[in-house]
Amino acid sequence: WGNGVYKSMDQGESWTSIGLEKTFHIARVIIHPNNSNIVYVAALGNLWDASKERGVYKTTNGGRSWKKILYIDDETGVVDLSIDINDPSTLYAATYQRMRKTWGFNGGGSGSGIYKTIDGGKSWKKILSVKHEKIHVGVTDLVMDPRDPNVLYAASYQRIRRPWGFSNAGPKSGIYKTTDGGKKWVKLSTGLPSGLLGKIGLAIYPNDPDILYAIIEDANSPEMTFNERWIEIQNCKPSSKHTVGNIVYRSDNAGITWYQASEGNVGGRPNYYGQIIVDPNNDKIVYVLSE
Numbered sequence: 217w218g219n220g221v222y223k224s225m226d227q228g229e230s231w232t233s234i235g236l237e238k239t240f241h242i243a244r245v246i247i248h249p250n251n252s253n254i255v256y257v258a259a260l261g262n263l264w265d266a267s268k269e270r271g272v273y274k275t276t277n278g279g280r281s282w283k284k285i286l287y288i289d290d291e292t293g294v295v296d297l298s299i300d301i302n303d304p305s306t307l308y309a310a311t312y313q314r315m316r317k318t319w320g321f322n323g324g325g326s327g328s329g330i331y332k333t334i335d336g337g338k339s340w341k342k343i344l345s346v347k348h349e350k351i352h353v354g355v356t357d358l359v360m361d362p363r364d365p366n367v368l369y370a371a372s373y374q375r376i377r378r379p380w381g382f383s384n385a386g387p388k389s390g391i392y393k394t395t396d397g398g399k400k401w402v403k404l405s406t407g408l409p410s411g412l413l414g415k416i417g418l419a420i421y422p423n424d425p426d427i428l429y430a431i432i433e434d435a436n437s438p439e440m441t442f443n444e445r446w447i448e449i450q451n452c453k454p455s456s457k458h459t460v461g462n463i464v465y466r467s468d469n470a471g472i473t474w475y476q477a478s479e480g481n482v483g484g485r486p487n488y489y490g491q492i493i494v495d496p497n498n499d500k501i502v503y504v505l506s507e
Contacts, residue, residue, distance in 0.1 A: 234279030260293030285337030292327030312354030343398035385435030407474035434460035
């Protein structure tokens with residue numbers, strides 16, 4: 217468990233707790249680009265229980281006090297945040313409704329999606345909802361084009377857990393893009409795998425934001441049909457055949473097309489971290505965070 221937010225005033229030599237201890241899991245901290253006393257925090261909340269501490273928090277006094285500015289429900293946490301550096305009153309929050317119990321796992325719900333505020337968190341509007349049948353799939357990664365804050369990329373994540381096992385994949389995991397601040401979204405597909413996918417991590421190269429990386433948990437098996445593999449996943453059974461694994465993909469044209477950039481499986485179980493980071497000064501240097 218985590219125990220809140222800490223602050224350093226001496227470049228990390230010493231740290232002081234400044235609150236939000238009961239949020240348990242904090243996914244992202246964003247400092248206002250023009251005012252360091254304004255900070256936004258994305259909180260996932262308690263993994264094992266309903267938690268009113270989930271949501272987005274804001275301080276305007278450097279952490280002396282906090283206000284919860286986005287609360288959806290006691291099962292929906294905020295996994296990621298992005299801020300428009302040209303208009304810092306505009307933020308985007310990626311959310312995932314999930315509830316874990318000893319006998320199973322709820323990995324989706326109506327609270328899942330992307331929410332947007334244009335007034336610093338006073339009001340929010342849901343701008344993306346990915347659904348599989350009646351289930352709203354969680355959104356677990358969000359990156360913004362530094363040249364144009366209206367361009368964002370989001371990764372959805374579908375997974376199932378039963379008392380006897382879990383499967384980290386589904387047909388609605390994917391990468392989505394908007395070029396108008398979330399009014400319309402397009403699912404990216406050219407060069408990317410389809411079918412049964414799990415956790416997806418995204419990274420954008422700041423010196424040339426047309427360059428993107430994605431690490432994709434590909435649960436498909438070349439030896440099985442979609443239906444055969446999907447039945448296994450729904451029953452949370454280990455794959456009876458070899459699966460593709462975690463593959464890194466790259467795009468050089470802002471997500472229009474992608475190509476495979478890695479050979480073989482990269483990393484371990486991506487549901488724990490599943491992040492990818494590109495060196496800010498060299499697009500050929502890439503790091504993958506894994507268990």
